[in-house]
Amino acid sequence: MRSTRRKFMKHSAIAGLGSSLFPASLFAQSNSVRPAPLMPEPNFIESNGINMAVYEKGEGPAVVFCHGWPELAFSWRSQIDAVAAAGYHAIAPDQRGFGLTDGPEDPMQYDIGIFCDDLLGLMDAKGIDKAVFVGHDWGGAVVWAMPRLHPDRCLGVIGLNTSAARPPNLPAVEGSEPSLIIQTPRYYFATFQQPGYAEEILAADVRKTFDFILSRGGIWDKENFAQLPEDSDERRMDLLAMVQRDDPPGDPFMSDEVMEYFTETYAATGFTGGLNWYRAAGRIGTIMANAESRIEVPSLYIGAENDVILPPSSADGMEDFITDLEKYTVMDSGHWTQQEKPEEVNRVIVDWLNRKVRA
Numbered sequence: 093m094r095s096t097r098r099k100f101m102k103h104s105a106i107a108g109l110g111s112s113l114f115p116a117s118l119f120a121q122s123n124s125v126r127p128a129p130l131m132p133e134p135n136f137i138e139s140n141g142i143n144m145a146v147y148e149k150g151e152g153p154a155v156v157f158c159h160g161w162p163e164l165a166f167s168w169r170s171q172i173d174a175v176a177a178a179g180y181h182a183i184a185p186d187q188r189g190f191g192l193t194d195g196p197e198d199p200m201q202y203d204i205g206i207f208c209d210d211l212l213g214l215m216d217a218k219g220i221d222k223a224v225f226v227g228h229d230w231g232g233a234v235v236w237a238m239p240r241l242h243p244d245r246c247l248g249v250i251g252l253n254t255s256a257a258r259p260p261n262l263p264a265v266e267g268s269e270p271s272l273i274i275q276t277p278r279y280y281f282a283t284f285q286q287p288g289y290a291e292e293i294l295a296a297d298v299r300k301t302f303d304f305i306l307s308r309g310g311i312w313d314k315e316n317f318a319q320l321p322e323d324s325d326e327r328r329m330d331l332l333a334m335v336q337r338d339d340p341p342g343d344p345f346m347s348d349e350v351m352e353y354f355t356e357t358y359a360a361t362g363f364t365g366g367l368n369w370y371r372a373a374g375r376i377g378t379i380m381a382n383a384e385s386r387i388e389v390p391s392l393y394i395g396a397e398n399d400v401i402l403p404p405s406s407a408d409g410m411e412d413f414i415t416d417l418e419k420y421t422v423m424d425s426g427h428w429t430q431q432e433k434p435e436e437v438n439r440v441i442v443d444w445l446n447r448k449v450r451a
Contacts, residue, residue, distance in 0.1 A: 160229020
């Protein structure tokens with residue numbers, strides 16, 4: 093079924109005409125969400141059965157930025173400007189279920205194959221044959237899947253914090269640094285599975301939720317994290333328990349304007365769309381089972397020193413199945429790397445693009 097849908101999206105006249113624009117102000121008003129500040133005005137396309145909000149700037153080779161949870165295209169506000177100024181067509185969508193983009197109710201409409209099909213629909217609507225895909229967090233999982241599912245549409249891949257999943261036909265990596273997280277039934281991935289449960293907790297005080305999650309220090313300080321008791325909420329990465337504390341760990345580091353936009357957007361949309369990405373995650377193995385085992389396009393992994401969920405060591409062994417791979421570690425950064433260290437991330441991305449894509 094998915095193969096048939098991809099062919100339809102790629103070749104049908106509907107897909108080719110899917111770039112009809114809707115006035116951003118009308119769309120935002122109808123959904124109680126305003127377009128992101130500090131970003132170009134979004135346009136709206138029809139892609140893979142949903143209306144998708146797309147922010148874009150610049151001309152040249154296409155670079156598509158895919159955000160994670162609980163983020164938005166807005167998370168790439170610094171990268172859009174820098175990459176466009178360097179001579180590229182920078183594109184950042186609100187992904188399925190987030191922000192100004194549609195979010196189907198069925199959680200099974202949020203699997204890795206569908207996310208990739210969404211990107212194909214975006215490219216077809218924009219008349220783009222190939223692109224570089226840049227992804228952070230969940231967006232990283234999507235962009236690493238693109239060259240395995242759709243190698244003919246990829247110029248390159250940049251995974252920010254998120255490493256590429258090891259193909260099942262390869263043996264496990266030996267000697268890699270063990271995770272500091274003690275996984276229990278309270279691990280955040282598990283507590284996100286029950287519909288409605290995480291939503292109620294996260295939405296109780298949306299600004300408090302974002303002040304905790306989009307922070308630095310706290311759970312994003314590897315050295316201190318390792319010293320905490322193994323039965324602590326932190327070591328178990330029980331995000332829902334931590335956010336309910338009177339004083340959750342971590343220090344907000346973004347401007348009030350930025351934090352207010354995340355807050356007001358999620359207050360309007362709720363959290364279900366993004367949480368559905370976790371609820372359909374069990375389908376990844378089946379979808380990727382027959383995908384290409386090697387990644388042949390130029391690739392870059394950017395890790396962050398203090399990301400304990402997606403540590404740089406998670407990229408160990410990627411050389412075994414990626415032909416052209418570079419790695420870089422951003423020091424003194426937690427999980428929200430492109431927002432915590434934007435200048436450094438921009439420099440690394442633009443340098444790599446100039447050497448691997450424009451050359």
